[in-house]
Amino acid sequence: MKTITYALALVGLWALYYVIPIEYRLLWQPDETRYAEISRGLLASGDWVVPHFLGIRYFEKPIAGYWINSLGQWIFGHSNFAVRAGVLFSSTLTACLVAWISWRIWRDKRTALLAAVIYLSCLLVYGVGTYAVLDPMLALWLTLGMCSFWYAAESESVTKKVIGYVILGVACGMGVMTKGFLALAVPVISVLPWVAEKKQWKSLLIFGPLAVLSAAAVTLPWALTIAEREPTFWHYFFWVEHIQRFAQEEAQHRAPFWYYLPVFLLGALPWLGFLPGALYRGWCDRKENSGLIYLLGWVIMPLLFFSLAKGKLLTYILPCYAPLAALLAHHALRAASEGAKALRANAVINMLFGFIGLLAVLLVLAPHSLAHYPLFTLQESGKVLVAATIFFAWLLVGFLSFTRPHKRWFYASLCPLALALLIGFAIPDRVVNAKQPQAVLKLVDAELQASRYVLSNSVGVASAIAWELQRDDIFLYSSRGELEWGLQFEDSAERFVSEEAFPAWLAAHRQQGNISLMLLLDSDDRTTIHALPTPDRVYQQGRFAVIEYYSR
Template identity: 50%
Template sequence: MHAGLKRVYGFWLLLFFAVVYLLPLNWRALWMPDETRYAEISREMLQRGDWIVPHFLGLRYFEKPDAGYWINNLSQLLFGHSNFAVRFGSVFSTAVSALLVFWLANLLWSNRKKAYSATLIYLSCTLVFSIGTYSVLDPMLTLWMTAAMLCSYYCLRVTAVKHKIISWIALGLACAMGFMTKGFLALALPVIALLPIVWREKRIKTLFGWGPLAIVSALLLSLPWVIAIGQREPDFWHYFFWIEHIQRFAEKNAQHAAPFWYYLPILLIGTLPWLALLPGALKAGWQRRSQRGELFFLLAWAIMPLLFFSIAHGKLPTYILPCFAPIALLMADYLEQIRQSANQRILKINGLINLLFGLFITLALLLTAFLPSLQGLLYAPYEKLPLLLALLSGIGWALAGAVSASAPCRWYWAAACPVVLSLLVGQIIPQRIVYSKQPQSFIALNLPALQHSRYVMTNSVGLASGLAWELKRDDILLYDEKGELEYGLGYPDAKGKFISRDDFSRWLTEARKQGEVVLLLKVDGENDVSASFPQADLVIWANRLRLLIFKPRP
């Protein structure tokens, strides 16, 4: 590729990344329970100066290892107490994953243009930029999974002993970081993806001969933390292994249980705005797998983890994020085949899909706004600005689709489909969802009352994490609901952090002698539980939120 074209492609790719991934980070409130939880865990780690044992609301929190929190800790150290800092760890991890996609594409095909295409496709996939700008641990896991598979490719291809040693050690280090980010799953995924490749290429001896080197390097990196947390909290590994892994993924009553086909619609929606390329990319990869070993490598990497997550009882959309790097590479290879062929109809179809998708979203919004039977389904009558911005997002998606459909040479315009949506998503969320899932604005409006209260209590763990983050205090009390903190509340030093419904009146009488008490309630439907409490001195409400303020009484 000509040096001038390299700079042009690189410039537009960086501009796309800045607009879609960086600019919107601070423009939307944190989403509960995930974003407020991870924000608060890292804040408490920094406040305590304890980077070994995770705490959440002052309670032991053993659901995840530490490496993902460490990335978030560094982000908060660099960017302070802000929404940008909370989400930057995910964005950084996604950016590094994209660089690894670029690296692997160059390694596979020695084609810089195809590498840029793969990176653009990856960064613009709906599931990738949705999760990649959201504070969860899956982008970090995806980073280490992508690094592990890149190292695996080197492990199976290099011949010099020195290069083999470096590759297998690097594979172990990547797996160790994945393990310390999200547990044993990070050790299983690369093995699951590599098994068909090793079997097909008859590399069993290579695996057993060099694999121990990866295991040793993984142990050397992770063992200090494994021992440290085991010494500090002897019960950590029992909880983390049996409850977080076995029960969550394998048992019939697993958390987030869903049917086998759950990920099919997630995959289809997640690959927008490149949906039309997906079937052809998978088909072409399968048909040419014998002649081109790298395509079989990518297919195994994409399909084997997808099957694993589909078989598991517990499912969430974020789990299949590691599958999108190989899918983007397969689609980039297929795209290059289309561009070199005489028949480029699929690129026009892809543009038309995006045009229709944008028009469908726009029409659906208009119907919910003006059709009497659907009015108020999404937006209340007074929410005209959010509705208008949502319409602009749908229209922007449709226009970008129309441009890409107008000529095959404009295929890259499909990447512009989500640009308007990504910039405006924080402003188009209906108020009912804002107060249900994004309580930051409500907390900010009532910050003076909350800051001067002796006790702050809530009936929602998600609200508790939001309160703790905004107030910078971890002594938020839980009323009537333990949720994911039930295990941490079982420790003797957690006594007094949870108040049951039956004990509340007695506890309130004693607590008001020490100062002001505020109780933030999340009301479900028509069941306004605030009516069953002792009369508050002040009640502030917004949609499903009720803030009860009890003044001090001797």
């Protein structure tokens, strides 16, 4: 396969996977609606220092990720594409860095381009890289840091070493300002195996302070400014968001040590068949090419680090896939030239994945299936067909690869194509009506626009309302959620209304105009609605209910 073919495949894959479909997918709550609204609020307020969510102090993350998201909305306007533009930009640049470091290690254009293709088509990379969260941005800064360290390490010129370490510090500093101190820990532990293997401690000690100084130069202006304006920020961000989340027994998202193993394997689809050989070949050939031990350390050390943490989310291991893509590309090309069994093995794995997914849709998720409570309803036969098509296409591409593995092994990059283009049309109504509030908001937009006060019992739903209406004065009803810390401040306390206080609050405030509540109900029941004062109008769709009280 010629280099130009890889280049065209890379551009086409990027457009089909990362550009064309993302405008037409509804935003998910709570993550995407949260980051959409925080960044919209930043643009509206002009406060580029203190993060606010629904106009309330929000100290869970630093500021740089919101800067990137805000630029997306500033350039592309009020759209779903704009909300996801930041992760699209970050994933694209990370793929370019993956190609760069692959070229620097092997000096082979095909390996470099294929590494970028593999990175962008890995299931976990694609899933997170088109979803508006901060992890792809952190992955970008970590990948830039690792690439700059490698640039410095393989350079003999002192000037180039200085440049490499300075860029490393800048990348780490931006990582800290995007998601916190993990951006300092992950690069350090990732380079340790290579430094120990090559005995580069002296060079690290000589030039390392440059990275520290450049990281400080990047972070200190904002860090000192927010400390002056909001003295409680660093206490909350360090102790609650780092120590408690990752180490203490009450850490969020607790999971066992082995949690990331199945996630890591599934995330490597549709290239999973090459994974064992890529890791084994990297280990066996590490003496011949020191870049291999560098990539292996970059994969394994963060994976172990996050596995040891008490709190776990599948997005945390995204930075492991940049070096993994390089290893996979190198091994896949070697396997293709040698006619290795891995070519067929990868095709078989993709066929099995597509077949199992197809059976799951038809026998478990669809109406009249074996499940007592199927995910799809009788009215959603079209969505069932789309979901089945996604997995059938994956199966078909795997089969085509299997029939001529030596010629078609790279077809694996097309396995997720139907998923990328069609997934937005296959989401069951039951999921849409619980996790994607935009569908309901479009139906009740006029009513909410006419309301003087809008409340919600879910922070995720409240953020969706705020983003759609382009107003941040949404009140929280019954539950404070992740805004509990911010609501403790005196100037924000009034933004929460408890169930007990609501009748009196309603009587006092409906004189100023209409009042609307958009509630996220538990399991489609109406118990919460019945506990409220008698409304003037109720609209319910799935787990979303909009309750209106007219002005009196």
